[in-house]
Amino acid sequence: MLSPERRTSMAERRPSFANFSGNSNHIDTLMVPHLAGIEDPLPETTPEKVDVLIAGTGLVESVLAAALAWQGSNVLHVDSNDYYGDSAATLTVDQIKNWVNRIHNSKNESEPYKNAKLYISSSNIGPDCKYASRDFGIDLSPKILFAKSDLLSILVKSRVHQYLEFQSLSTFHTYENDSFEKLTNTKQDIFTDQNLTLMTKRNLMKFLKFVLNWEKMPEIWQPYADKSITDFLFNKFKLEKPQVFELVFSIGLCSNMDTKVPLALNRIRRYLVSYDVYGPFPVLYSKYGGAGEVSQGFCRSAAVAGATYKLNEKLYSYNPTTQVATFTDGSKVTVTEKIIMSPTQAPEGNKHVPEQKYEVNRMVCLVEKDCKEWFSEDESAAVVVFPPGSLKSGNKHVVQTLIMGSGSECCPQGTSIWYLSTTESGVRAEMDLDAALEALEISIIRESSEEITNDNDIVQISDDGRPIINSVRLGQSFKEYVPRESVQHLMKLSYTQLTSTPPFDVVNPALFDNDELNNRANSVNKFIPNASDNGIIYTAMPSSEISYDEVVTAAKVLYEKIVGSDDDFFDVDFEDDDNDAMPTGASVNGVINYENAIEDDEEDIQMGEDDSNEFVGEMEI
C-alpha cells in the first residue's frame, strides 16, 4: 500500500506491444491494436472501482491524471463544474457570470475564491449585441509558458502539444516614470540603446554573463545570499534603477523588492535561457485560452490512455475505512488507492483543506481596443509590469499584467483582454489594481490616438538605417497628455484567489499529507469525526506565479505519493516513436498506431528538453 508495485505501463499492456515492429508491413495476422489497452467494453455507468479518483480538472490535477493514466493506473477524473479547467478554466462571459454566482453562494467552508465583483456591459455583450458571450475566452489563471521549462518538455513528451497551438510573446514592458519601457534583453538592444551609458552597458553585460552560470561563482553572490536581489544588483553590479527593475521585475517577474538573491537569479536566468529556443522570444502561450486549453489537452491525453471523465460530478463524502466515495448524485465508487482533490471541489463539511493564507488579487478587463501598439509585429500578446512604487497608489508589490489581443483567438477583433494581478492583499491590492488599470488606459489611449502618430519619437532609426520600434516613444509628452476618450470596458471582473503556496515558492509536499492510510505524523492527517473529507489529499490552488513553472513539480510530488516513485512520470512509450515516416494510407494490416498516431510527416520530431542548442548565443560577450 505504501508504495504500490509498479504497474505495467500502458504501452506494455497493449496487446500489440509484443508484436509490433515499427514500420513493418509484414504482420500476417489481422490485428487491430486494442485502443489504449482497454480490453473490456465500455461500461454504461461510471466504474465501480478505480485506483485513483481525481476531483477538479485544473492544471496540476490534469497533468497528474494523464501521468497516472499513461502509467497504467485506473483513473476516474471528475469535476463539479460543467466545464473543464476548474481553477485554470478558460470561460465565456456567461460562464464567468455563473462562476461569480457560484462563489457568492458557495457552501464550501474552504472556498478559495472571494470578493468576486463583476461588471458586464450588457448593451455590448449578449444576444443580438455586437459581441457574443462565447467570443471571449477568459482565463481564471492566466499563464505564460517559458520556452525552456519542465511543462514544455512534458507537453512535447506526452504529445499533448499536438492538441494545442502556441504563439510567441516577446514584448515585456516595464512601467516606469509614467511610461512603458520596452525591455532591453538582447546584446543588440543593449548596444543600440542610446539611453544607456557605456558604463551601464558594461555592467549589464557583466551581469548577464554571470547570471547564466551563477551557481558556479559563489564568490560573487554568496555574500548576498540572504539579501534582496535589488540590493545585489545595485551594490555588486553597480546597475542603475531602470536596469535593476527590468531585470528583477520584467525579466525575473519577481513580485517585490525583497526577493532573495538565489531565487531571483534563477528567475532571471529562466527568461534568458528561454530566449531563442524557438525563436527570438522567451515565452509562448496557447491560443484560444491559456491554462484552460493546456488542462483540457492533458485531460484528453488521460482519456486517450483510458481515464474516465465525468463533469458535473461532485463528491459528497469519502469513507477511508470502506474506501467508498459517494457523489452528490448518489453514485458511488470504490477508490483503492488515493483521492486527490482541488480545494475548489471540497465537499461540504470538509475539515482538511490546508490553510489558504496567501492572496492573489486579480482583475480582468475586456476592453474595446485592439492594443496592437503594445505588441510586437505578428504577435498578439504582451506583458506589462508595474514595479513597486511606479503607480499612483504607491504600490509595494508588483502588478503584473498580461495583455491578450484578438490574434490569440481569445477575443474578437478590435478588443483585448487585460489580466492584472498582484500579491498585495486587501484594500491595498484593490487600489494598486485600479491604479494599474488607469495607467494602462491612459497609455493605450495616448498611444493609439491619431494626433500624435506623426510624432518623430515614434520611430527611431538605428545606425544602420533600420527603424527600431520603440515603445518609449511617447514617454516625454506623457505627463501633459489629457485623454479625450475613454476606454470602453466590455467586462470587468475582480476577485481574490487564496492559495497555500507563498509567492514564488514551489508547492510544499507536506501539504499532501492528509492521508490517513499513510499515517504520517502530521496533525492535519488526523481522522476528524464527521469530516466529509478524511483521507483526501488536497492539491494546492495555483500560486501567484504567472508562468506554468509550479505545475509539473506539484504533479510529480503527488504522482510519487501514489505510484511510489516518479521515475516513470510520463515515461510514455509511443508505438510510433521511430516511425513518423510511416506512410499514411498504407495498410499495415490493420495495425495503425491508433491511439497515439500523432504523426506529422512534415516535421522532424525532436524532443525539446534536451536539445543541444546553444542558449542565448547573442549573450556571449
Added chain:
Amino acid sequence: MSNPITSIKLVLLGEAAVGKSSIVLRFVSNDFSENKEPTIGAAFLTQRVNINDHTVKFEIWDTAGQERFASLAPMYYRNAQAALVVYDVTKPQSFIKARHWVKELHEQASKNIIIALVGNKIDILEDNENERKVAREEAEKLAEEEGLLFFETSAKTGTNISEVFLGIGEKIPLKGLEDEHNNNGLNVTEDQRINLANTANASENASACSC
C-alpha cells in the same frame, strides 16, 4: 509534392458503436475489423488526399471516450473545420443522437464548419432491407434543413467512404486560392503556429540577430 497543402481538422461525433473509428480506419488504412474495440482513446490520425491540384491534409480526431458522460472537451471540436456526425442506419436512437450533435456543433463550433451527416452500416441492408430503421428521406431532410453534406456508407465494404472525405475536401476553401477572403481566419493560423517539438529554427533566428 509542391502543390499547396491545406490542413483540415476533422472531428468525429456520434453514438457509441456506430462505426466512427471504422470509417477512419477504412479511410486511412483501407481496412476493416469485425470486432472493433470501443474507442477509449484516439488522438488523431492524418491522411492526405489530392483534390484537383491541391493536397488536403486531414487531421482526424476520433473521440477519446470523453463524450460518454457528456464530458467532451470543447477543445475537441472548437476550431475544427469539418465534422462527421455518424449514425447507424439500423439504430434509430443513434439518429436522434446525431441530431443532438448537429445542434451542438452549430452552437459551439466555428460558424463555417462543414458538417457531413453519415448513415453507416448500409451493408447490413443488402441482406435485409427490413433492418433499415432510419429512412434515407428523413436523414436527407435533416441534412437539407441544417445545410449538411449527407452520405450513406459502409465502413465494412468501403461504400462511399472516400466520397465523404472528398466531399468535405471540395467544400473547404483551399489555401492560396482564397487567402484573401479567408473565412474566419481558418488557415491563417497555421503560419504563426509554433511547433514545440521543433527547436531547429532557433539557431537560424539566433544568427539573424546576433551582432
